[in-house]
Amino acid sequence: MEQQKHLDQAADWFDRFDELDEKGKIALSAWLSEEQHQIAFQRIAQAFGQPEVAMAAINVAANRCDDTSLKNDNAANKKPRPTYVSYWAMAASFVTVAVLVAYLRLSQPTPSPEIVDNAVPLLTQNMQLASSKAQRISQVLNDGSAVHLNGDSQLSVNHNATFREVNLRKGQAYFDVAHEPSRPFIVNVDKVKVHVVGTAFDIDKLSDKTVIRVYDGIVKIIADKTHTLIKGEGIVLENNLWSQTFRLTDDQLPAWRSGWLDIYNEPLYLAVERFSRYLQKPVEINVDKDALLTGRFSLSEPEAALQLLASAQGLTLEEHQDRFVLTDTAR
Template sequence: MSGAQATARAAIRSAAAQWFNLERSGDMTVDDARRFREWLDMSGDHRLAYDRVARVWAIAGTAAEDPALRTAGAAIAEPDEVPAPPQRWRALAMAASLLLAVTIGWTALDSGLFGAGAPAPSEQQVFRTGTGQRTMITLPDKSVVTLDAETMVRLGDNAHERRVELLGGRAFFRVAKDPSRPFIVVAGDKSVRALGTAFEVSFDNGNMVVTLAEGKVRVAEAAPGSKPGNSADMVPGAQLVIGADHNWTMNRVDVEKETSWTDGRLIFMGDPLSDAIAEMNRYSDRKLVFKDGTIPAKDVVGVFKSGDVDGFVKALELNGTAHRVSASDSEILLSAN
């Protein structure tokens, strides 16, 4: 199996395990269920991976009924340790069993121990998130890619490099060190090259933004012909903005604020209201829309849970910035005060 095939296969089963865990947790919302069905229908490989996780879970559940395993598990607890509530123990046991199954059991499935192996996926695999959806992909080299809402990436690597193409949206990369194979993120005609580091890249309508949290990266632009294009080396805390007009601007930023979306938060510190609304709309099917189509030239300060458009609107009303005119399942209509 090639490196690209291994990357795609690991990413698919990582997503399958996340969907399986969410479905069993009882916390799956209507929107989650819709996105889950879309993910299943996206590829036969997705459905097969999900079925395999379910089979591993069933096998792990059968093994857990073995009296010897139950005795061994009881012996692990400390004598003076206060037991967690039963509901919490069930949740912890579910998560631990699933991790064990995915880590150990998948190898057995791939080897054909529990049935015939699946055909390998294509050399490159595309992953996409919808409105309000975030997902995390763990690659075979232990690098982790976190996709923001409304993001699409294409994964692929070879013996010489690890490669992710950001087709649109925003992603955060925590790269495992491997000096022999650099980690390259490509967006349009620009690339970000790293070895072991953590950084964010967004790409929208030809505009690219790179924010470096840890380590070092080099951003380069391909130029027509053999002439080298622009390039820049970045240090932690720097943000490079490259416009569709090819203008490059480097600034110092608050990395925690810029990457707060990875924790499900949106931090605004004097951001334009128009930018804040665009960010809030990214995570909600109910869009914030101004009555006259013109967003007031106001700034926003605050911390909000991504997707909490009602809380955001309430803050605007308390600050006297705008008020709610009407609301439906698809939008909240606002008017400037």
């Protein structure tokens, strides 16, 4: 339980790392002063494929501690010291860290069978994750992988010492998978299996198709046949069969992670299905549901965005007590 708390805190710090002001950097340095926090931060950075971020943050924290010690010492002795002392302290801190790491590696005892057995629960995890309408949630798993759920989505986690399995039952999820070659990460979507080791990808499970986009690393998809995707590629599967492969126009993050819904040359019924993850009422379509549309809509106000979509298509949006209805304006 305590480990999960540290991982959640580390994920939050990592997410805000590039936006920290001076006060935030001081707070992060204080948090990283504890060894278990450093371990958690390193795991999260590794899961996101940026271990250098953890090393930089930990080094900064060590340097701040050295600077604080020097300032306190100067204040106590009331004697000015040459400025070169801070540089020696910085160099010493790096040497100390290197020596400490080497010492810890050499001094680690051979794990006993009892210790190994106690480690097994850390490899095992079974849980259910679900988001409600208009809610996006994130969860760091025991292996350090991060899962982000879009609105109205559901998945289950089944990790053991041999493999890491997830079942996406409904909706959309973005995965940042921790690199662990000995335990492949497998996502099941109906009859489709997505195999990865350490990568970042998005799965959008719709009523009649599944769309997979790869943002980092390599993904192997087992459907009617095996498909291998690399960073910047995506695939559309219809009824668990290959339909098309495409290139991503933006390979940073899926639009929904930043509160947007991007629709490109897509039938109306699929656009409405995506909107429905953020609407408290269902949408009834009384027009051509296969009409194609393109647009970018804010998910912060989904009802207003649905109205905008209707207007752009020359449709009328009617709101009833139990549903929305899209009708032809000329009706």
